[in-house]
Amino acid sequence: MAVNSQSARVILPTDEQILITREFNAPKELVYKAWTTPDLVKRWWSAKRGETTVAEIDLRVGGRWRYAMVTEDGTEVAFHGEYQEVVSNERIVSTEVYEGIPNGEANATLNTATFEDVEGRTILALLVEAPSKEVRNMIVASGMEDGLQDALDLLEEAAISLH
Amino acid sequence: MARRATTADAFNAVAEPRRRQILDVLAGGELSVNELVERLGLAQPQVSKHLRVLREVGAVDVRTDGRLHLYSVNGAILKPIHDWVKEYEQMWAERFEELDDVLDELNTKEEGDGSE
Numbered sequence: 001m002a003v004n005s006q007s008a009r010v011i012l013p014t015d016e017q018i019l020i021t022r023e024f025n026a027p028k029e030l031v032y033k034a035w036t037t038p039d040l041v042k043r044w045w046s047a048k049r050g051e052t053t054v055a056e057i058d059l060r061v062g063g064r065w066r067y068a069m070v071t072e073d074g075t076e077v078a079f080h081g082e083y084q085e086v087v088s089n090e091r092i093v094s095t096e097v098y099e100g101i102p103n104g105e106a107n108a109t110l111n112t113a114t115f116e117d118v119e120g121r122t123i124l125a126l127l128v129e130a131p132s133k134e135v136r137n138m139i140v141a142s143g144m145e146d147g148l149q150d151a152l153d154l155l156e157e158a159a160i161s162l163h
Numbered sequence: 164m165a166r167r168a169t170t171a172d173a174f175n176a177v178a179e180p181r182r183r184q185i186l187d188v189l190a191g192g193e194l195s196v197n198e199l200v201e202r203l204g205l206a207q208p209q210v211s212k213h214l215r216v217l218r219e220v221g222a223v224d225v226r227t228d229g230r231l232h233l234y235s236v237n238g239a240i241l242k243p244i245h246d247w248v249k250e251y252e253q254m255w256a257e258r259f260e261e262l263d264d265v266l267d268e269l270n271t272k273e274e275g276d277g278s279e
Contacts, residue, residue: 008255010248015179018251022259026266030273034265044261047254140251 016136018128028115028122032089035113035124041067054078059086065094081108089115096128107135176220177244181205182213186236189223193235 008022024031034040041055046069053076054068061083068078078099085093092113097104109130116123130136176182188194188202196214200207214234217223222241223234 008252008259010252010255012248013180020252020255022255024259024263024266026270030266030269031262034262034269040265040269043265044258046261047258048261049254049257141247142251 010140012136012140015133016130018130018136018140020126020128022124023118024122024124026122027120028117029089031122031124032115035115036092045069050077059083059092061086081111084110091115107131109135109139176216177222177241179213179216181209182217182222185210185213185217186222186241189234189236193226193233195231195233199234 008020011019013019034044036057036059038055038057041057042052045055045067046052050069050071052067052069054066056064056066058064063083063086064080065083066078066080068076070076080097080099081095083092083094085091094111095108096111097108101107107130109128111129112125112127114125114127116125128136128139130139177186184203185199188199194202196207196210199205199210199214203210214223214225218225221237224237225232225234227233
């Protein structure tokens with residue numbers, strides 16, 4: 001069966017937020033299952049950028065989670081957090097700490113994943129709330145293949161060219 | 164340090180919802196402050212304040228025509244910011260494509276289970 005591939009949509013609703021939405025050609029029970037089952041998470045979380053080596057999920061309020069991946073150049077990228085709200089097939093609220101920076105706990109984001117049924121299909125919305133604009137921007141810029149520094153340099157060049 | 168602060172501020176300046184609204188309106192062509200106030204339904208001091216921030220980071224240009232100050236969008240500085248979001252979106256798109264494969268398999272398995 002062919003799956004209609006929808007593109008992810010990212011918007012920045014406020015200075016501190018990132019909202020990611022995507023429609024899936026599957027009922028929300030299955031999307032929730034794929035989102036919360038360690039062996040299944042291992043198959044999609046790395047976003048084709050390496051291999052997911054750790055997917056630990058203790059899915060209950062106060063329970064902890066930890067995901068890690070190893071990129072093609074051997075770098076480990078890991079995140080962990082704690083579940084704050086778990087409503088089966090509906091909503092998961094959790095914290096997220098990036099382990100790659102010192103003092104990561106202070107820069108934790110609060111993530112809310114909601115699973116909405118639309119005639120047998122599912123709209124997944126992931127709201128990421130950062131503690132500050134700076135942290136939010138770092139998260140967005142981390143998607144750059146060339147890294148944050150290259151992105152900043154690029155932006156700076158553009159700014160300088162104006163004067 | 165000062166230079167780094169400038170670049171970070173550009174992102175912040177553009178990421179603010181009201182200022183993005185101003186940029187959206189200006190994308191249609193250059194406008195005076197009064198025209199912006201009219202289009203956005205905001206108070207003039209508020210619009211002027213946002214324009215000042217956008218000018219400081221180079222997101223908008225201003226030129227003088229007689230007694231009018233006309234504002235326009237500077238595409239060169241907006242593009243890198245747009246590109247950041249696009250790359251981030253691409254990362255999620257690829258993650259979700261992998262998730263599609265998992266879901267496709269779960270769907271097939273469920274259908275199989277149901278018929279047994």
